[in-house]
Amino acid sequence: MKRDSANVIPLARPDAPAIRVTKLSKTYPGGVEAVKGIDFEVAPGEMFGLLGPNGAGKSTTVGMLTTTIAPSGGSAELAGFDVVAEPLAARRISSVVFQEAVVDRELSGRRNLDLHARLWGVDVKTAATRIAETANTLGLAELIDRPVSSYSGGQRRRLEIARALVSEPRVLFLDEPTVGLDPRIRRELLDVIAGLRARNQMTTLLTTHYLEEAEQLCDRVAIIHQGEIVALDTPRALLAGLGGEIVELRVEGDAGAALALLRARGIASEDALNVGSTLTVPLHNHGAAEAISAISAAGLKPLQISSRTPSLDDVYLRLTGDRIAVAA
Amino acid sequence: MTTLTALSTLAGRRFQLTARTPRQIFVPLLTPIFFALVVAPALQSALGGLGTHIDYTTFVAVGTVGLLVPLTTIFAGLSVIVDRDSGAQPELLAAPVPRSLLVLGNLIVALTLSALQVAVLIATATAYGDDFQVTATGVLWFVGAAVLFAAFMYGVAETLASRIPKQEEYIGATPAVAILPWFFAGALFPIGALPGALTAFAKVLPLTHALALMRFGLLGDGGSSLHDIWGMGSATGEAFLSLAVVALFAMAFTALAIRVFTRAALR
Numbered sequence: 001m002k003r004d005s006a007n008v009i010p011l012a013r014p015d016a017p018a019i020r021v022t023k024l025s026k027t028y029p030g031g032v033e034a035v036k037g038i039d040f041e042v043a044p045g046e047m048f049g050l051l052g053p054n055g056a057g058k059s060t061t062v063g064m065l066t067t068t069i070a071p072s073g074g075s076a077e078l079a080g081f082d083v084v085a086e087p088l089a090a091r092r093i094s095s096v097v098f099q100e101a102v103v104d105r106e107l108s109g110r111r112n113l114d115l116h117a118r119l120w121g122v123d124v125k126t127a128a129t130r131i132a133e134t135a136n137t138l139g140l141a142e143l144i145d146r147p148v149s150s151y152s153g154g155q156r157r158r159l160e161i162a163r164a165l166v167s168e169p170r171v172l173f174l175d176e177p178t179v180g181l182d183p184r185i186r187r188e189l190l191d192v193i194a195g196l197r198a199r200n201q202m203t204t205l206l207t208t209h210y211l212e213e214a215e216q217l218c219d220r221v222a223i224i225h226q227g228e229i230v231a232l233d234t235p236r237a238l239l240a241g242l243g244g245e246i247v248e249l250r251v252e253g254d255a256g257a258a259l260a261l262l263r264a265r266g267i268a269s270e271d272a273l274n275v276g277s278t279l280t281v282p283l284h285n286h287g288a289a290e291a292i293s294a295i296s297a298a299g300l301k302p303l304q305i306s307s308r309t310p311s312l313d314d315v316y317l318r319l320t321g322d323r324i325a326v327a328a
Numbered sequence: 329m330t331t332l333t334a335l336s337t338l339a340g341r342r343f344q345l346t347a348r349t350p351r352q353i354f355v356p357l358l359t360p361i362f363f364a365l366v367v368a369p370a371l372q373s374a375l376g377g378l379g380t381h382i383d384y385t386t387f388v389a390v391g392t393v394g395l396l397v398p399l400t401t402i403f404a405g406l407s408v409i410v411d412r413d414s415g416a417q418p419e420l421l422a423a424p425v426p427r428s429l430l431v432l433g434n435l436i437v438a439l440t441l442s443a444l445q446v447a448v449l450i451a452t453a454t455a456y457g458d459d460f461q462v463t464a465t466g467v468l469w470f471v472g473a474a475v476l477f478a479a480f481m482y483g484v485a486e487t488l489a490s491r492i493p494k495q496e497e498y499i500g501a502t503p504a505v506a507i508l509p510w511f512f513a514g515a516l517f518p519i520g521a522l523p524g525a526l527t528a529f530a531k532v533l534p535l536t537h538a539l540a541l542m543r544f545g546l547l548g549d550g551g552s553s554l555h556d557i558w559g560m561g562s563a564t565g566e567a568f569l570s571l572a573v574v575a576l577f578a579m580a581f582t583a584l585a586i587r588v589f590t591r592a593a594l595r
């Protein structure tokens with residue numbers, strides 16, 4: 001028997017990182033290696049993103065941190081509580097918003113929130129106050145006594161976020177919270193999630209395959225690819241590695257030879273790459289106009305050429321040779 | 329939070345969800361009541377009853393409890409699959425409570441629902457003229473057997489629900505689990521009427537013991553099949569032995585259900 005019990009749950013350890021993951025791995029029966037020895041730490045109050053396409057290992061990582069998936073190796077702690085040795089304590093200080101809809105549809109919104117509060121040990125009076133506050137904050141006050149089956153997708157998502165907040169978790173997991181929502185509701189929800197940053201010292205781990213979510217919301221982003229973290233830094237630092245602008249051109253014929261020519265002329269650096277007939281050229285020493293002129297002067301006749309600011313998709317492309325949108 | 333608070337919260341949730349699906353409450357009652365009120369009198373009329381002082385329709389009324397309880401608990405198990413596939417089970421698994429309490433919370437509701445339905449069945453049979461010999465001790469035997477048998481059947485249902493991935497497959501297993509044993513367990517006739525090998529088979533079914541105990545409670549010594557099972561001189565001694573058998577099955581399958589559920593919950 002582990003040292004957890006329903007009655008004795010120690011307080012969170014304030015000096016520990018909110019999340020500490022050390023050589024964490026998961027191999028499913030059948031030999032599929034979903035997570036391959038990843039390491040990261042998340043500080044209290046930080047909003048941390050796990051960015052990657054479907055199948056990259058994001059949800060498996062969240063599953064291990066929320067104690068619904070058993071790690072095959074390594075360790076993970078929430079506020080110092082080991083998720084394998086002290087699962088109840090780890091669950092006591094965390095909440096999850098799941099990728100799929102996870103609600104009791106036949107019950108009212110209020111009852112869903114109240115159940116969470118009771119299971120997380122919030123006393124009745126405090127729970128009632130928090131439910132009222134959270135429902136107001138998330139725009140649910142008018143709906144809260146209706147059965148959840150009558151909610152729209154966006155309303156249900158907001159209810160699930162409200163439910164996760166009722167226990168005032170130290171660590172909040174948002175697993176692909178905007179998947180399946182239409183663009184307008186998605187934007188609304190991003191505002192809601194951005195608003196969570198204001199909550200006192202709550203750490204948020206957000207998984208997403210939407211680049212703009214990670215860029216807009218996260219203090220730091222870990223890019224995960226085939227179960228491994230291939231980059232981890234602030235969005236600004238990740239983007240800075242690609243220079244100020246990117247020129248993208250589509251060429252006829254041998255794209256590899258065209259890339260070699262641009263490198264030889266000093267237009268492209270080692271981080272430029274080609275996928276099919278498209279060359280992606282981060283600009284470190286030139287402006288876009290200067291680079292486009294140099295490309296013409298080099299004798300290349302692109303079928304299409306454009307410039308833009310770098311995105312995390314370019315970071316992902318440089319690191320993995322694929323685009324998140326394609327991989328997703 | 330205490331274990332008791334967590335358990336009452338989980339059971340309260342399941343009660344609310346069950347109350348919102350009335351078919352889960354009423355549908356399992358239909359077939360047993362049909363057997364007790366229509367089939368049993370027809371069989372008595374056609375075949376002449378048991379040939380003892382025990383009224384055949386009263387004998388079958390108790391026997392139908394052995395159909396009602398499995399149907400009710402199997403329906404309750406189905407709600408576990410619904411919870412897993414499209415309900416809030418992932419949220420409950422992320423809650424800071426031991427996962428065994430999820431099974432025990434469901435068990436409490438299944439037992440309560442079974443008790444209500446059995447009460448309705450017995451009350452209906454009484455209203456139609458069935459002649460039960462009600463004593464305080466007899467009621468205790470009846471309730472003890474019914475509760476332990478319902479716990480056993482819920483353990484079976486929850487174990488199946490945790491192991492079977494699809495609702496369709498689970499429903500497909502219902503006749504074999506909930507209905508077939510009823511025909512062998514002495515629900516419609518004493519097990520001594522079966523061929524020898526099947527009598528031996530009937531004696532190892534927990535339902536046979538549960539029905540014999542329930543009849544011992546409501547029909548008295550002469551109406552039970554305890555002697556057919558044990559062949560001993562003391563009916564009370566035989567009753568304690570059968571109670572032990574049903575209790576053993578109840579404990580074993582509750583423990584199995586918890587183990588299978590908690591293992592299935594952790595991928």
